[in-house]
Amino acid sequence: MKKNIHTTISGSLPKPSWLAETGKLWGQWKLSGTELDQAKADAMKIVVSDQINAGISIITDGEQTRQHFVTTFIENLSGVDFKRKKTVRIRDRYDAAVPMVVDKINRKKSVFVNDVRLLRSLTSKPIKFTLPGPMTMIDTLYDDYYKSREKLAWRFAEVLNEEVKELVKAGVDIIQFDEPAFNVFFDEVHDWGVQTLERAIKNVRCTTAVHICYGYGIEANIKWKNSLGKEWRQYEKVFPLLSKSKIDQVSLECINSRVPMELISLLQKKDIMVGAIDVATNKIETPRQVANILKQALKYTSIKHLIGCTNCGMVTMPREIANAKLKALADGAALLSREL
Numbered sequence: 001m002k003k004n005i006h007t008t009i010s011g012s013l014p015k016p017s018w019l020a021e022t023g024k025l026w027g028q029w030k031l032s033g034t035e036l037d038q039a040k041a042d043a044m045k046i047v048v049s050d051q052i053n054a055g056i057s058i059i060t061d062g063e064q065t066r067q068h069f070v071t072t073f074i075e076n077l078s079g080v081d082f083k084r085k086k087t088v089r090i091r092d093r094y095d096a097a098v099p100m101v102v103d104k105i106n107r108k109k110s111v112f113v114n115d116v117r118l119l120r121s122l123t124s125k126p127i128k129f130t131l132p133g134p135m136t137m138i139d140t141l142y143d144d145y146y147k148s149r150e151k152l153a154w155r156f157a158e159v160l161n162e163e164v165k166e167l168v169k170a171g172v173d174i175i176q177f178d179e180p181a182f183n184v185f186f187d188e189v190h191d192w193g194v195q196t197l198e199r200a201i202k203n204v205r206c207t208t209a210v211h212i213c214y215g216y217g218i219e220a221n222i223k224w225k226n227s228l229g230k231e232w233r234q235y236e237k238v239f240p241l242l243s244k245s246k247i248d249q250v251s252l253e254c255i256n257s258r259v260p261m262e263l264i265s266l267l268q269k270k271d272i273m274v275g276a277i278d279v280a281t282n283k284i285e286t287p288r289q290v291a292n293i294l295k296q297a298l299k300y301t302s303i304k305h306l307i308g309c310t311n312c313g314m315v316t317m318p319r320e321i322a323n324a325k326l327k328a329l330a331d332g333a334a335l336l337s338r339e340l
């Protein structure tokens with residue numbers, strides 16, 4: 001039976017230099033008002049066509065309309081004061097000045113429905129849209145209202161659920177939650193993290209995914225990764241819980257990482273987004289390298305469950321590098337599809 005292996009990216013792509021500061025996680029916008037809105041839409045059109053031209057099969061918006069994968073969603077909720085910032089430690093790794101929760105969290109209106117409508121209008125291929133997961137959201141805030149990480153996470157899960165339902169109506173095929181915090185707070189993941197994620201997808205009719213990851217290729221993450229020893233077995237604690245959950249797809253980084261690929265076996269029946277593109281180096285993978293990584297993953301999963309992916313987001317990379325990596329990913333998956 002012949003099958004083409006699907007490909008997609010974890011989430012972000014670099015923004016054009018006329019839209020925002022480049023090479024940064026929190027790049028400032030270069031325009032404002034209507035001009036900014038138009039420029040964001042133009043950027044989305046470019047990254048969609050870049051993905052299609054490269055041969056990627058599941059298309060995303062490359063997060064062109066958001067300054068940051070977590071804060072842009074939160075900025076559009078009430079109950080958070082963005083003028084009062086407090087410095088907290090993010091995922092026990094680096095300090096950032098974050099906004100304060102001062103009242104009950106509410107979603108005034110959909111945050112991303114217009115982006116999804118635009119994305120839907122640009123391609124007939126399956127589309128994926130990313131949202132921050134509840135635990136990663138609470139980790140990016142100072143809470144002066146709920147005074148409980150768990151309570152705040154449950155509230156975010158309810159709000160996310162409202163948002164997801166609206167995005168599905170607008171035509172999204174896959175919703176992916178980014179939960180890098182799952183790789184740090186293992187007791188909380190066990191006690192309520194996976195449950196809050198399931199609350200966020202309650203009665204939702206689309207494919208659902210979670211991206212955990214060891215982070216972008218920024219210095220704080222590289223240092224942290226160097227401290228994790230010869231094998232990164234953190235996923236061993238989380239995957240058995242996700243395996244029992246309603247989430248359909250789970251990612252793991254496989255190229256230039258110390259994550260043992262055998263951990264995929266903990267995710268029977270799930271789709272596996274296999275990271276075959278390294279986002280921490282500008283060196284461009286060859287299609288053969290990508291094909292080899294995907295082939296190794298097939299020792300632990302079936303072709304029907306295999307999706308070629310990037311290790312993480314590419315927002316900090318130069319655009320031409322990101323595009324070359326998209327092409328390597330698609331070509332590598334096509335190469336393996338032909339060989340099988």
Ligand SMILES: [Zn+2]
Pocket residue numbers: 010180211212213214215216311312313
């Ligand atoms: Zn990531």
